[in-house]
């Protein structure tokens with residue numbers, strides 16, 4: 208059995224011996240993206256499992272072991288991890304936990320310390336915690352984020368974004384219920400099988416896979432009806448994680464709406480861009496800026512490939528690229544607004560409004576100050592500038608009732624349908640006026 212080894216500061220390390228014996232548990236955020244990320248790490252010789260435990264026991268564990276002034280995503284992520292360790296499914300002496308550290312000024316950098324404190328309270332201080340960070344915050348001899356893993360992770364994010372994007376455009380209209388989910392699962396499977404053999408991890412093969420995925424989704428029979436499109440923005444965890452947002456996507460579908468969810472890649476690009484901007488705003492080494500700019504260029508090329516594939520499809524709407532997204536915030540927020548989702552959150556709302564999706568749910572977790580400023584705090588300004596926008600901020604916390612959240616979304620949807628009718632009436636009126644005009648000689 209692997210020996211427990213601590214570093215100079217007393218931190219329990221994940222050792223090379225543990226790599227052979229321990230199962231690494233990963234909290235869930237985006238099911239398809241994370242399934243691929245987990246497989247990539249498994250292919251590097253780690254035993255990894257993505258958690259699927261959900262519901263009240265997870266929230267209860269979070270509330271029991273995390274201080275009640277912590278932001279809600281911390282309560283859920285830590286609750287999910289502790290609940291899994293205590294579930295009896297695993298040998299607690301043979302598991303390690305993974306958590307991300309953003310390295311920014313936001314509390315997400317400190318979730319790891321909250322998790323260690325929670326483990327101590329739960330009598331599980333012998334469980335090692337691995338930090339996933341790109342800022343050199345913590346190292347473990349038994350776990351390394353190599354360049355190879357990071358490169359493959361970029362592919363997983365792109366594939367995940369594409370499946371999410373086309374899935375959202377097809378699912379509300381599918382003729383055979385459940386077919387979109389089946390196709391999405393098939394796509395994830397063939398990508399994972401390919402990745403296990405080292406396939407699909409080059410630019411060229413990625414582009415081919417994009418077309419293959421799009422063709423699979425295009426072949427799903429759909430009804431021709433029109434539905435209200437609803438954008439979903441907000442703090443990254445509650446925006447994406449069904450556990451965080453009480454299955455918001457499912458709820459929107461059940462209400463006859465089409466969810467429009469921005470991809471994860473823009474968030475990654477936003478984080479890299481922030482490091483570049485830091486050097487201009489606060490000073491720093493030119494080499495750091497040069498590396499960030501290289502990375503941005505590299506990843507934007509991949510983003511363009513995804514956008515081009517969607518445009519080529521002649522069926523699916525393509526999102527704008529990162530530069531277009533960034534251009535929307537001019538006159539609203541400066542680049543220094545980068546805690547939490549920072550200017551990206553406002554930019555996503557603006558992009559949605561500009562691309563015909565003025566109906567937006569802005570997900571706000573309890574205790575998240577940065578996103579209250581760039582999310583809820585910007586809604587008034589956006590309404591002033593775009594009176595037809597229809598944005599609702601929904602709070603997520605352990606005390607908020609699902610029924611209350613859903614009623615507020617239903618009200619937003621009723622407004623959306625009213626606005627759509629008004630818009631259609633105005634269109635019809637101007638069409639009649641155009642037809643009544645005498646033809647020019």
Ligand code: SF4
Pocket residue numbers: 278279280313314315316442546547548572574575576577578
């Ligand atoms: S963005 Fe908000 S919810 Fe996320 S860590 Fe920061 S404060 Fe907490």
